[in-house]
Amino acid sequence: MSESTPKGSEWAEWFTLLLSANRTAVIASVATVFLVPVLLHFLITVLFPERKHLNPTIIALGPSNAGKTCLMAQIELNYTTPTNKVPVETRPSIESWRAAQKIPKEIPEDGEHIVESNDHAWIKFDTLDNPGWPEQQAAAIRQLQGLLEERTGTLSGVMFVVDSSKFSGKDEEALNVVDDSVAFLYDVLLELQRSFEEGKRTKPYRVLICSNKEDLFTATPAKKVSEKLEKGVCQTREDKARGPLKAGQEEGDEIYTLIPGGPDGWKWLEEVGIDVQVKGGNLFGVKKGSTEWMNWIRECFV
Numbered sequence: 001m002s003e004s005t006p007k008g009s010e011w012a013e014w015f016t017l018l019l020s021a022n023r024t025a026v027i028a029s030v031a032t033v034f035l036v037p038v039l040l041h042f043l044i045t046v047l048f049p050e051r052k053h054l055n056p057t058i059i060a061l062g063p064s065n066a067g068k069t070c071l072m073a074q075i076e077l078n079y080t081t082p083t084n085k086v087p088v089e090t091r092p093s094i095e096s097w098r099a100a101q102k103i104p105k106e107i108p109e110d111g112e113h114i115v116e117s118n119d120h121a122w123i124k125f126d127t128l129d130n131p132g133w134p135e136q137q138a139a140a141i142r143q144l145q146g147l148l149e150e151r152t153g154t155l156s157g158v159m160f161v162v163d164s165s166k167f168s169g170k171d172e173e174a175l176n177v178v179d180d181s182v183a184f185l186y187d188v189l190l191e192l193q194r195s196f197e198e199g200k201r202t203k204p205y206r207v208l209i210c211s212n213k214e215d216l217f218t219a220t221p222a223k224k225v226s227e228k229l230e231k232g233v234c235q236t237r238e239d240k241a242r243g244p245l246k247a248g249q250e251e252g253d254e255i256y257t258l259i260p261g262g263p264d265g266w267k268w269l270e271e272v273g274i275d276v277q278v279k280g281g282n283l284f285g286v287k288k289g290s291t292e293w294m295n296w297i298r299e300c301f302v
């Protein structure tokens with residue numbers, strides 16, 4: 001034992017001092033009692049920063065008026081309310097909206113609903129709905145980036161909702177909707193590719209393109225919507241690669257774009273960990289059709 005180490009008798013003296021009615025000892029003891037928990041709390045919060053969103057999350061993205069809010073509002077109600085009473089409501093989306101949701105582990109036949117008694121029969125998750133106006137899309141992308149920054153597993157899937165009734169129109173409004181859908185989808189896929197390439201995840205990111213509003217007679221079949229979007233995304237990649245330089249970029253700078261490939265039914269994106277599926281459906285109309293979307297959500301949690 002070194003010279004400076006207190007011997008047994010010295011320890012006893014210290015101990016006696018701490019228990020004595022000495023003023024310094026009382027102050028030291030009180031300070032220790034109050035300061036140690038504060039210091040411990042400080043150390044723990046610095047060493048293990050709190051995660052903001054612990055729940056697995058499905059994020060809803062896509063252009064305005066596509067039906068994201070209606071879809072997010074209806075997920076849980078599909079199974080907890082008799083089908084003929086499920087309200088399909090929307091509200092103006094001004095900012096992101098996080099909601100706790102649940103769907104049954106076993107998807108019931110179309111038209112049935114489940115009674116909420118057995119807690120183990122449900123998959124619980126959050127949805128994060130985002131407004132889709134062009135000026136709000138950057139904020140929506142930031143929400144996606146936030147989820148990608150969390151520890152692996154927080155982002156369970158991306159539901160990219162589009163309005164299929166606008167995909168065959170030749171008028172300016174319809175053309176704008178398609179262009180807007182393509183541009184937004186490109187940005188979403190680019191973020192997922194970046195995250196995968198940075199090694200933030202080994203499992204593929206799941207993306208479901210919900211080709212909504214199939215109840216309308218002007219609706220384009222989901223396969224055609226998919227082809228149009230994929231062709232547009234590939235075209236956007238080419239345009240970005242040789243497009244005008246952005247602020248901070250210089251001639252010769254490499255521009256980060258989606259990987260080459262396609263269109264081939266979105267398979268080219270598998271290489272960068274993105275699994276894209278496209279399914280048609282509708283939230284309104286006599287025969288409501290969101291079963292396939294619900295099945296896709298369920299598969300996100302297998």
Ligand SMILES: Nc1nc2c(ncn2[C@@H]2O[C@H](COP(=O)(O)OP(=O)(O)OP(=O)(O)O)[C@@H](O)[C@H]2O)c(=O)[nH]1
Nearest residue numbers: 064065066067068069070090093131132282283284
């Ligand atoms: N016919 C039909 N209309 C639908 C369907 N789904 C949604 N709508 C209507 O589409 C409009 C837009 O729905 P929202 O859910 O608010 O759209 P959103 O994507 O959330 O739009 P933003 O919040 O502006 O980005 C509403 O008037 C809905 O009633 C559908 O399946 N069929």
Ligand SMILES: [Mg+2]
Nearest residue numbers: 068069093131
């Ligand atoms: Mg909305």
